[in-house]
Amino acid sequence: MNAGEGAAVELRQLRYFVAVAEEGGFGRAAERLGIVQSAVSQQIRRLERAWGVELFERTTRRVRLSGAGERLLPEARAVLAAADRTARVAADIAAGDDGILRLGGIHGPGDRIGRVLAALSAGAPRLRVRLHRLPVTRRLEAVRDGELNAALVRALPDEPGAAPGLEALPLWSDPLYVALPEGHPLAADPEPCLERLARLPLRLAPRDRNPPFHALVAGAFRAAGVRPAAGPPFTDLQATLTAIGTDREPSWTLFYEVRGLPGIPRVAVRPLTGLTVTTSLAVRPGPPGPALRHLLRALHAVG
Incomplete structure (x- = not known):
């Protein structure tokens, strides 16, 4: 043999x-x-x-x-x-003390995500994190399909049916901001409200670009009892703010902070009254595994 x-x-x-x-x-x-x-x-x-x-x-x-x-x-x-x-x-x-955690990430605001990763590293030094940047719809699909262990998502409602097949664990809330032409009368209001802004054309991204945020905005207008005037679509923040500051026809948009508040000539940025955006952790239903428990402890410590 x-x-x-x-x-x-x-x-x-x-x-x-x-x-x-x-x-x-x-x-x-x-x-x-x-x-x-x-x-x-x-x-x-x-x-x-x-x-x-x-x-x-x-x-x-x-x-x-x-x-x-x-x-x-x-x-x-x-x-x-x-x-x-x-x-x-x-x-x-x-035990959750080693391995690879695949996390769908978001940007900002500030250094919060960096502090979360630092807290996670301190609590589980051998647990490695693979951070994936994906569009929000794809991010949720990846958690649902098991490609990601969890994903951070803004404006995901904590209610049944908001993300089919997933649970949304609320973490923290951040303010929303309004951008409108600096010379418009509404810019004189330090904290404009939706009821007054609704008369000005709104630049909002199509629903399929960010369904949770689109639903948050639509729900806020319904709660205020007003319907916004439709303006040109939101493309990206820099291009949209530039257009707001230079177009002849006045318009406005609303956004959440990512890397600090932007400074664009002829554009006024104001906090929006009565509306915030919540960041949640999207996970598959059931008790979280050990690695996810480490992540949740780090998120709550920072949040």
Whole structure:
């Protein structure tokens, strides 16, 4: 039989091999392992057949390593050490202290996300985070499909049906801001309200770009009993604010802070009265696993 043919080698056979080599005999190895000598002898024979070599030179007076056994002993020890390391890592992963956490992320505001990751690192130093930046709809799909363990999402309602197949765990709330032409009479109000702003065309992204935020804005207008005048679509924040400051026809938009409040010529930025945006953690239903519990502790510590 050639080496490598036959039955698969078992870790216990390697442990028996190392024990016999270190103890210098089958009887002492059996005592160390807490099994009968015949079981040790049987497994060593199976290992020798599997590898096609004699591991020990046996006489009536003693047992010692053969040349092949001497060469294979460090390899067997290395395999056993690797198996022990793997078992320890698996135990740490099961406890949430090691492994990879795949998280759908958002930007800002300020350094909050950085502080969350720092708190997570302090609580679980060996837990590695893979941060994925995805559009909000794709982010939710990735959690639902198991590609992500969780995702941070703004404006996701904490109510049944808001994100089918997921739970939304509210974390913190941030103010919303209004941007409108600096020379418009409403810009004189330090905290404009939706009822007055509704008469001015609103630049809002299409619903499919950000369904949760679109639903938040639409719900706020319904609660205020007004319907906003439709303006040109919101593209990105920089381009939209530039258009608000330069177009002849006045318009406005509302947004949440990401990397500080922007400063655009001829544009006034004001806090919006009575409306905030909540950031939630979207997860699959059920008790959170150990890694997610570490993340939740870090999020609540910072939030």
